[in-house]
Amino acid sequence: MSKNILADLLAWVRTAAGLSMVIAIVVAIAATIHSGPYLLVNTVVTGGMLALVATGLTLMLGVLNIPMFAHGEYFMIGSLTAYYIFTPISEFILEHPESWLVTFGPLLAIIGALLGGAIAGAISEKLVFGPLRRRSTDNWVMNSFLLTVGLSVLLINLHQLIFGADFKGIIGYWQGMPISIAGAYISLDRALAFIISAVIVVLFYLFMTYTRTGMAIRAVSQDITGAEIVGIDIEKIVLLTISLACALAAVSGGSLLFMIPSYPSVGLEPLYMAWFVVILSGLGNILGAVAGAFMVALLKVITVEYVGAGWDFVVPSALIMLILIFKPSGIFGSDVRGVLDK
Amino acid sequence: MDTIKNELQMNSFDRVLDKLCLTPIGLAGLILLLILPFIPPFNQEYLLRWLIYCGFIAAMSVGFDFTAGFINIVNFGYMAVAGTGGYTSALLVLNAGLSPWIAMAAGGVSSAILGLIIGMISLRLRGIFAACLSWFFGLAVMGLAIKMVWLTRGPLGLRTPRLFETESNFPFYFLIIILVYLTYLVCKWVVRSKMGLAFQAIGQNMDAARTSGIDPVFYRVFNFTMSCAIAGVLGGFYAHFYGILTPDMMHTSKTVEVLAVAYIGGRGSLWGGAVIAFPFIFLMEIVRSTLSHLPGLNLVIYALVLILVMIYYPGGFSYFYDTHIRKPKNKALRYVLNGRDV
Numbered sequence: 001m002s003k004n005i006l007a008d009l010l011a012w013v014r015t016a017a018g019l020s021m022v023i024a025i026v027v028a029i030a031a032t033i034h035s036g037p038y039l040l041v042n043t044v045v046t047g048g049m050l051a052l053v054a055t056g057l058t059l060m061l062g063v064l065n066i067p068m069f070a071h072g073e074y075f076m077i078g079s080l081t082a083y084y085i086f087t088p089i090s091e092f093i094l095e096h097p098e099s100w101l102v103t104f105g106p107l108l109a110i111i112g113a114l115l116g117g118a119i120a121g122a123i124s125e126k127l128v129f130g131p132l133r134r135r136s137t138d139n140w141v142m143n144s145f146l147l148t149v150g151l152s153v154l155l156i157n158l159h160q161l162i163f164g165a166d167f168k169g170i171i172g173y174w175q176g177m178p179i180s181i182a183g184a185y186i187s188l189d190r191a192l193a194f195i196i197s198a199v200i201v202v203l204f205y206l207f208m209t210y211t212r213t214g215m216a217i218r219a220v221s222q223d224i225t226g227a228e229i230v231g232i233d234i235e236k237i238v239l240l241t242i243s244l245a246c247a248l249a250a251v252s253g254g255s256l257l258f259m260i261p262s263y264p265s266v267g268l269e270p271l272y273m274a275w276f277v278v279i280l281s282g283l284g285n286i287l288g289a290v291a292g293a294f295m296v297a298l299l300k301v302i303t304v305e306y307v308g309a310g311w312d313f314v315v316p317s318a319l320i321m322l323i324l325i326f327k328p329s330g331i332f333g334s335d336v337r338g339v340l341d342k
Numbered sequence: 343m344d345t346i347k348n349e350l351q352m353n354s355f356d357r358v359l360d361k362l363c364l365t366p367i368g369l370a371g372l373i374l375l376l377i378l379p380f381i382p383p384f385n386q387e388y389l390l391r392w393l394i395y396c397g398f399i400a401a402m403s404v405g406f407d408f409t410a411g412f413i414n415i416v417n418f419g420y421m422a423v424a425g426t427g428g429y430t431s432a433l434l435v436l437n438a439g440l441s442p443w444i445a446m447a448a449g450g451v452s453s454a455i456l457g458l459i460i461g462m463i464s465l466r467l468r469g470i471f472a473a474c475l476s477w478f479f480g481l482a483v484m485g486l487a488i489k490m491v492w493l494t495r496g497p498l499g500l501r502t503p504r505l506f507e508t509e510s511n512f513p514f515y516f517l518i519i520i521l522v523y524l525t526y527l528v529c530k531w532v533v534r535s536k537m538g539l540a541f542q543a544i545g546q547n548m549d550a551a552r553t554s555g556i557d558p559v560f561y562r563v564f565n566f567t568m569s570c571a572i573a574g575v576l577g578g579f580y581a582h583f584y585g586i587l588t589p590d591m592m593h594t595s596k597t598v599e600v601l602a603v604a605y606i607g608g609r610g611s612l613w614g615g616a617v618i619a620f621p622f623i624f625l626m627e628i629v630r631s632t633l634s635h636l637p638g639l640n641l642v643i644y645a646l647v648l649i650l651v652m653i654y655y656p657g658g659f660s661y662f663y664d665t666h667i668r669k670p671k672n673k674a675l676r677y678v679l680n681g682r683d684v
Contacts, residue, residue, distance in 0.1 A: 067470045067473075067474075128649060128653070131653050131654075132652065132653045135653060135654065136656075139414075139656075141469060141470055142414070142416065142469065142470070143652055143656055145416070145470060145473070146416075146601070146605055146648070146652050147648075147649060147652045147653065149598055149601065149602075149648070150602070150645045150646075150648035150649040150652060151645070151649060152598075152645075153595070153598060153602075153641055153644065153645035153648070154641075154642060154645035154646060154649065156638075156641075157638035157639075157641040157642045157645065158638075158642060160637055160638035161636060161637070161638045161639060161642060165637065165638075264638075268594075272481060275474060275477075275478075276478070279471070279474055279478075308489070310485070310488060310489050311485065311489055313481045313482065313484070313485035314481075314482050314485035314486055314489065317478040317479070317481050317482040317485070318482050320478060321463060321475060321478055321479065321482070324463070324466075324467065324471075324475055325463050325466065
């Protein structure tokens with residue numbers, strides 16, 4: 001019995017997924033020993049945020065076949081909502097330091113970001129994706145991609161037009177002593193941001209796996225006609241999927257407001273990174289996206305540490321291109337066909 | 343047989359026009375563009391500067407459409423490729439003392455090499471994956487341009503000598519009009535030959551194309567190389583017109599500008615983007631300069647137009663022209679719109 005598991009494990013390690021995960025873990029441990037545990041902390045916090053954005057992106061791609069270019073803008077919407085909810089709250093806290101809002105105010109802001117993202121997603125489905133779906137005849141992937149490009153430019157510039165181009169940031173969510181783990185000091189905000197993203201990813205996974213609605217979403221992603229035949233309301237599922245995906249990006253933006261202030265094009269970097277993750281891990285694979293998110297975060301943190309700040313686009317994109325050349329379907333596999341495959 | 347007879351019936355004017363890939367109305371438009379800087383409101387230097395920018399985007403959109411409209415792969419790093427050409431050209435002028443004209447050609451060659459590489463490594467990918475790969479490539483190239491400060495002076499930008507030793511914009515305007523036309527002509531010649539058929543076949547259905555004996559490897563790589571070479575030469579023009587070259591030029595948002603013009607103009611037409619760029623970009627510049635207290639408004643309009651076109655009229659302007667304007671009852675009018683042979 002145990003021997004069997006060991007053999008299975010060895011076989012898994014030899015696949016691309018296992019190999020890359022083992023390499024990632026080894027590199028993470030080596031780098032941590034070399035430069036200190038803050039590296040691991042950074043990786044985990046960035047990875048948690050990236051996992052949220054990337055699962056949203058994966059969901060859009062898997063279920064609706066929309067290669068979302070505007071996903072970073074929902075990140076921006078989330079951080080903006082959180083900023084405008086939290087600013088009055090923090091002023092209130094300054095006057096009443098004993099109020100219950102000291103603990104729960106930030107949570108309120110983050111939940112507000114979640115709702116803001118969900119509503120924004122639903123509105124964009126009603127106004128933009130719905131009409132395109134009803135009118136589109138062929139070339140859906142490309143058309144919807146270009147549509148999201150337009151949406152991205154629109155949202156960035158609406159932000160600039162209405163709220164201005166300046167940085168809208170806060171000092172921090174929770175004031176408190178940093179937690180010390182194995183010699184590394186982690187601020188309360190970072191720790192809680194990671195916990196929030198971990199809880200949401202787990203809840204999302206459970207939702208997709210065990211609830212009826214989650215199953216319906218997966219059914220639509222596998223075969224839309226079949227799903228329609230068994231009586232799934234496609235329109236409803238599509239609306240739910242889009243607002244869910246956007247809410248995931250927005251909650252990530254909201255909970256990271258203390259690190260990344262909100263400004264018009266704040267969403268571009270999470271977008272690039274999330275696309276790295278999605279391409280790296282293959283499409284429509286939620287667990288793969290989570291694992292890929294931590295790998296890309298590790299790659300980014302290590303690049304910043306050892307090569308220098310500003311190289312964090314060059315090295316990861318070069319590495320991902322290499323991976324794409326040798327394994328075009330991503331390391332966690334999905335069906336992609338190229339010119340050279342017969 | 344029919345075509346030979348038609349050609350015999352054509353007089354020499356029509357034959358020349360046909361060789362130049364122009365219809366009478368196209369010729370009239372070209373002449374209008376050439377005399378435009380002498381017509382009063384447009385003979386001011388700042389308006390001419392805008393027109394030159396229109397011309398640059400027009401030529402870029404023709405080159406972009408050569409890939410996007412025919413083999414159906416969006417080269418999302420197109421401006422980065424153009425920027426590579428621009429940087430090569432600028433560095434050759436500054437460090438090796440070459441004349442800007444030769445350096446522009448060298449920029450074209452360097453971009454062609456880049457295009458060859460992108461074409462080769464994207465062979466295993468299709469559709470949106472190839473677009474992502476070229477996008478990552480563009481990001482990496484932009485990151486390199488920012489970080490190789492010893493060579494490119496990073497975000498400070500390079501001061502480049504201008505192509506003509508005058509303060510006036512007139513010669514630049516005529517040069518860019520010639521470049522727009524040449525780009526169109528070269529692309530159209532290729533597309534008219536057997537190669538164009540092969541491109542379209544690959545873009546529409548790769549497997550069917552392969553079955554009919556088309557080798558997609560050669561055609562895809564050739565297409566990428568050629569469109570990137572065009573981008574390189576135009577990038578050289580950009581560098582030696584503005585006199586300053588920053589990595590900003592390679593940004594994805596610039597590619598989005600070219601992409602929007604190409605798609606609003608109509609994919610697969612080559613001339614659509616070139617025709618639409620002049621009024622469209624010019625209007626955007628007017629909006630930007632007159633409503634400067636509302637920054638970003640021009641891009642909001644821009645994005646809205648792109649979204650509306652994508653939803654309600656994905657064929658763009660050229661499709662509109664082909665279905666509604668091109669076939670009038672009047673014979674003389676039809677000659678003006680179509681030339682002799684239709």
